[in-house]
Each structure stands twice: as C-alpha cells, then as structure tokens.
Amino acid sequence: MFKSILVPIDLSDTDLAKPAIATAVSLSQASNGTIRLLNVLQMTPVMLAEYLPADFGAQQRQSSEEALAIVASEVGIEPSRMSSVVRQGSIYHEILEEAQAIKADLIVMASHRPAMKTYFLGSNAGHVVRYAKCSVLVVRH
Numbered sequence: 509m510f511k512s513i514l515v516p517i518d519l520s521d522t523d524l525a526k527p528a529i530a531t532a533v534s535l536s537q538a539s540n541g542t543i544r545l546l547n548v549l550q551m552t553p554v555m556l557a558e559y560l561p562a563d564f565g566a567q568q569r570q571s572s573e574e575a576l577a578i579v580a581s582e583v584g585i586e587p588s589r590m591s592s593v594v595r596q597g598s599i600y601h602e603i604l605e606e607a608q609a610i611k612a613d614l615i616v617m618a619s620h621r622p623a624m625k626t627y628f629l630g631s632n633a634g635h636v637v638r639y640a641k642c643s644v645l646v647v648r649h
C-alpha cells in the first residue's frame with residue numbers, strides 16, 4: 509500500500525528510532541516499497557561559528573552519512589529498496605521538503621509521549637502531522 513516511506517531519524521536517539529524503522533519495514537514489505545532514512549543537521553549558530561574548525565560542517569555531514577549508512581545496513585531489507593540522506597536546516601521543514609522530493613506516501617516518525625511543553629512549543633512530529641501532504645504515522649515509544 510505504501511510505496512515510498514520516509515523515516516526521519518534523530519541520530520542522537522537511535523533507541524527512539526528503532527520502533528519507527530521496524531514499523532516502516534513491515535509496512536514497506538507489504539507493498540515491496542522503498543524506505544528513505546533522513547537525518548537533519550541543524551545550522552550552527554553564527555555566534556559559535558568562529559570557534560569551530562573550518563571544516564566542521566563537512567565533518568558533521570560525513571559522520572551523519574556514516575551513521576545513517578550503518579543504521580541502513582542493519583535494517584535488513586534489500587539495499588535496492590533502502591536509501592539515506594542528510595539535509596541541513598530546520599528539522600520539520602527539511603522532513604517536509606524531503607517527503608515532497610521523493611514523493612513519499614508515508615512518513616513514519618517516533619515521538620516521546622506528549623508533554624505539557626509541546627502544547628506551547630509544538631514538536632517536530634506535531635508540525636509534520638499538521639503540514640505534510642502525505643500520511644504520517646507517529647510511533648509512540
């Protein structure tokens with residue numbers, strides 16, 4: 509049923525990502541679809557930039573690509589149905605952009621239990637649910 513599934517991953521919280529990936533895998537098996545893993549690197553605040561090495565951005569991107577490749581290799585579906593990408597920017601914005609770019613028909617993302625602060629601040633999952641043009645499945649831990 510779902511041919512193109514996007515799974516955004518916070519690489520600093522892979523325990524949270526595992527149930528989302530497992531859910532995406534079982535949904536994609538049903539339709540022989542593809543899974544795209546996405547990690548978003550947030551922009552370095554300008555104030556900090558002068559204290560960081562010139563190649564900090566490139567190093568960060570390379571580490572994320574390597575980490576995503578490891579996660580992808582452990583997913584256990586054929587490599588031809590699996591891909592990964594690193595983007596830079598605001599998390600929910602880049603999730604929505606990537607979903608459009610790959611014509612995703614489903615975004616699967618994990619979220620912690622709702623907290624009082626999210627009523628005021630909003631969350632990545634909340635923004636994606638609100639603005640995505642495709643279906644979104646939020647997997648609770």
Ligand code: ADP
Nearest residue numbers: 516517518546547548617618619620631632633
């Ligand atoms: P919570 O407030 O419970 O932490 P969020 O609404 O922020 O939940 O959503 C967490 C989800 O957002 C993660 O499971 C992941 O799908 C996505 N996410 C968070 N950080 C990133 C990131 N850096 N890159 C890609 N996706 C991310």
